[in-house]
Amino acid sequence: MNDTQRKDVSIYQLALRVEAPPQPLHVNPATLLSLVRSQIDLLIEQQIAATLWVKLPPGKIWHAELLRYQSSVGASANIYTCQIGKSREPGAEITPSASPHSSVQLLPHRQLHREYFLIVLSPQFCSLILAHRPSKKGKTRVLGKGNVSKTPSLLAITSMEPRVIQPVLNSIQQAIVPESSAIILSDFPYKTVSKLALISQLLTKQLQRQDEINRQKRTERIAKLQQQNQKLHDKEQLKDHYLNNVCQELRTPLTHMKTALSLLNSPTLKPPQRQRYLQMLNNECDRQNTLITGLLDLIDLEHNLEKTTLELVRLSDIVPGVVSTYQPVAQEKGIMLAYTVASELPAVWCVTGRIKQIVINLLHNSIKFTPNGGRVWVRARVVGNYVQLEFRDTGIGIAESEIPKIFDCFYRVRSGLTEEFGGAGLGLTIVKRLLWRCGGSISVKSRLDEGSTFTLQLPSTHNAPVV
Numbered sequence: 001m002n003d004t005q006r007k008d009v010s011i012y013q014l015a016l017r018v019e020a021p022p023q024p025l026h027v028n029p030a031t032l033l034s035l036v037r038s039q040i041d042l043l044i045e046q047q048i049a050a051t052l053w054v055k056l057p058p059g060k061i062w063h064a065e066l067l068r069y070q071s072s073v074g075a076s077a078n079i080y081t082c083q084i085g086k087s088r089e090p091g092a093e094i095t096p097s098a099s100p101h102s103s104v105q106l107l108p109h110r111q112l113h114r115e116y117f118l119i120v121l122s123p124q125f126c127s128l129i130l131a132h133r134p135s136k137k138g139k140t141r142v143l144g145k146g147n148v149s150k151t152p153s154l155l156a157i158t159s160m161e162p163r164v165i166q167p168v169l170n171s172i173q174q175a176i177v178p179e180s181s182a183i184i185l186s187d188f189p190y191k192t193v194s195k196l197a198l199i200s201q202l203l204t205k206q207l208q209r210q211d212e213i214n215r216q217k218r219t220e221r222i223a224k225l226q227q228q229n230q231k232l233h234d235k236e237q238l239k240d241h242y243l244n245n246v247c248q249e250l251r252t253p254l255t256h257m258k259t260a261l262s263l264l265n266s267p268t269l270k271p272p273q274r275q276r277y278l279q280m281l282n283n284e285c286d287r288q289n290t291l292i293t294g295l296l297d298l299i300d301l302e303h304n305l306e307k308t309t310l311e312l313v314r315l316s317d318i319v320p321g322v323v324s325t326y327q328p329v330a331q332e333k334g335i336m337l338a339y340t341v342a343s344e345l346p347a348v349w350c351v352t353g354r355i356k357q358i359v360i361n362l363l364h365n366s367i368k369f370t371p372n373g374g375r376v377w378v379r380a381r382v383v384g385n386y387v388q389l390e391f392r393d394t395g396i397g398i399a400e401s402e403i404p405k406i407f408d409c410f411y412r413v414r415s416g417l418t419e420e421f422g423g424a425g426l427g428l429t430i431v432k433r434l435l436w437r438c439g440g441s442i443s444v445k446s447r448l449d450e451g452s453t454f455t456l457q458l459p460s461t462h463n464a465p466v467v
Helices: 003-007 011-016 029-045 060-076 161-176 196-264 271-307 319-332 355-368 416-421 427-437
Strands: 026-027 051-055 080-082 104-106 113-120 126-134 140-144 146-148 154-159 309-313 336-340 348-351 375-383 386-393 443-449 452-459
Touching: 003 355, 003 386, 011 113, 011 126, 011 154, 011 161, 026 029, 029 154, 029 196, 051 060, 060 080, 113 161, 113 427, 126 161, 154 161, 161 348, 196 336, 196 386, 319 336, 319 355, 319 375, 348 427, 348 452, 355 375, 355 386, 355 427, 355 452, 375 452, 427 443
Parallel strands: 051 080, 080 104, 336 375
Antiparallel strands: 026 154, 051 113, 113 126, 126 154, 140 146, 309 348, 375 386, 386 452, 443 452
């Protein structure tokens, strides 16, 4: 055989050229493994000391079957493990201590690289499992819009007829590298006709193995469906909870406005009372507007956050302006408001146009929950690859049990101040989502009546987030 012919050798194609060839089967690796295991089961059960010629896919799961057979039958079995080229396939090596075997090197035929086989030869029983892995070219065929047909990963034939097995053995003999092994090639011809009882048992085992695969697939499919159903159920519950909270939050200012309108209709209403009820209406209208604006902003984030772009921003360009805006409010309450943000700090990553919103939300909360005469600081510094932005106040503080809840939608710390100033309870939720998008984080330390510290970690130019 010359080099050109050797390069085109395909054991699978050769087996299909015999008279009345076996019908090819479309199988996946799991089914091929089931066929191999059925053969091994039969050999072990009947204690058949056979000669095996094998070339299996790489992986310990395949060669564990050979070890299983060797450990059961012992040294009376001969196993020829075929490899292509000089290097062994990953996972194909069997330790010499397991049982006697021979490693056979085959010539580097292009087709043999894509073929696997298990040949069983014994006086009582002979069989062949031969699989071919089609090339990727032309593997996918589009049937129509949204429909794709994929060719099965393997084409396989099985046979127990000597007229099919013998040409395959001959082809393997011709493909062996001459100097790689001292195999006695006179052992090749086998004319044994497998016993009908063994064939029947093999078919039974193949059915049992296939039934096992089907049961496993059904179990996995059921588990997957249950998991998907649970996720849908959880999402539905979360949606119901969210809608219930939205309705409750929208109802509260409406109830207060309706109460104020009813009181304004009283004929005995005095001017100071009228002014108080009008102010209540104004406050509740502002609260409802804030709530609706926050909801729309949160919905927009939920749908488009992953699509948003990031930008590099210097905190020294943002924080001073926001602090200046809130100075009049702080002075009115007698709050000392200060900041320390060095201009040489590295720029930080944040969602485009959103860093100012983050600073406003946190500074607004610090001032709102700090009683008259208190203090609020804003400080920025470099910590590793992040810029740490800190908002510290001497306000009313947060109970330790409430800290994990403050980032939930509509959650507000229950106190007189929160009722007085209202709020949508969405500011911290939005801040946390924006920080998550840019690879940042937020943490809180607080004690009741002692104040709170909100610490942001913003990725700097030295720690670019994954976009």
